[in-house]
Amino acid sequence: MIREDAIWADLIQDTPLMDLEPENVEELTRRVRAGQTEAMVQLGRYYHDSGTNAGRAVRLMERAADGRNDEAMDVLGDWAFGEREYSEAVAWYTRSAALGNVRAKVKLAQFFMGGQGIRKNRRRAKSLFTEAAQAGSVPAMERLALYYYRGDFGKEPDYKEASFWFHQLLSREAAVVAPYMAEIYATGGYGVEADRHLASTYYEMSAATGKAEDLYDFAQFLMTGTGREKEKAFRLLQQAAEKHYTPAMLALCDAYRFGDGTARDRLEFVRWAKAAALAGDETGLEYLHQAFYLYHDVDLRPYCNAAALAELKAAGNGPSLYVLGKLAYTEFGASQGLCEDDAFSYWFQAAKMGYGPAEMDLGFILSEKNPKAQAKQAFAYIRDAAEQGEVRAMYPLAVHVVC
Known part of the structure; x- marks a missing residue:
């Protein structure tokens, strides 16, 4: 999949430098004189890549472009892009794409997405990406999948379209695509129904790489289950933590203090808090300093949802009011309008009880x-x-x- 810092990296042609023997140059020159545009492109690339005659390289490529050679237009666009002449690059890609060049379509679409050298037009970009993807372009499929997933084509994501294009890429880039598919089916929405079985399948496919981040993500997903799923999650967290992944270390701390997938163990809680702290993690340091209090604290995770919050408020007893006060200090509580003053009020009522x-x-x-x-x-x-x-x-x- 493409990275944000390398959005153009797989689009600009990176064919190995043309290294021709003298007799090959002579043969290409003969074919150029005969008006063969393919030879003009090859010889032009040779002069450009070897640095022997940049001016002749451009003249040959332009001559081929005048002969309606779409590859020449595409290459000229690449050369203009390399010089940051974006408007000129767009012009060449537009001409090449009009003749059906798939690579040029993807690059032109990328320009429409970013608005370099041309006015932004994401509808046009989507159309060009789709044309190229339907012609088998992997870079186009990658961009369609990612942009639908992020919602870059509209006001919100489109998981239905994203999953379609991710699926087309699955056989080529399973380890990279699987985490996206897993999240789509884990959360659902945006045109796709949540499917825990499919999500688990894709998370497992991703975790098969053995990367700590993928092991951790799979574990976090399984921790939302029960019984054997939590036990498996705990084992995955151990593997990720042993790879020095601090989020997994902190998750192990929570597993040991709340008994998720394993027995509660204060010493193991402290051990992993210390490991995270020594790795430079501030939360790990806080866990270590507050180990005694945190280990005996209430588990708030089951209450971080609207239904549980409503039940707590309706109950109105000491334990419920206490948890409400604790929630006021969490991100979830803040999202529900709870604040520090609410915590004081709830605890005051519970203390009176x-x-x-x-x-x-x-x-x-x-x-x-x-x-x-x-x-x-x-x-x-x-x-x-x-x-x-x-x-x-x-x-x-x-x-x-x-x-």
């Missing part, structure tokens, strides 16, 4: 916001939480007593 974890966090907030004015109240909340068996409140309470 005598819910230990809420009393503990409320005590921490009060001590951080106004340590002097709220010291007694903060201490009281933390003490009450500890007396109810909240282990995370016991350590700071002990430190407070000792000091």
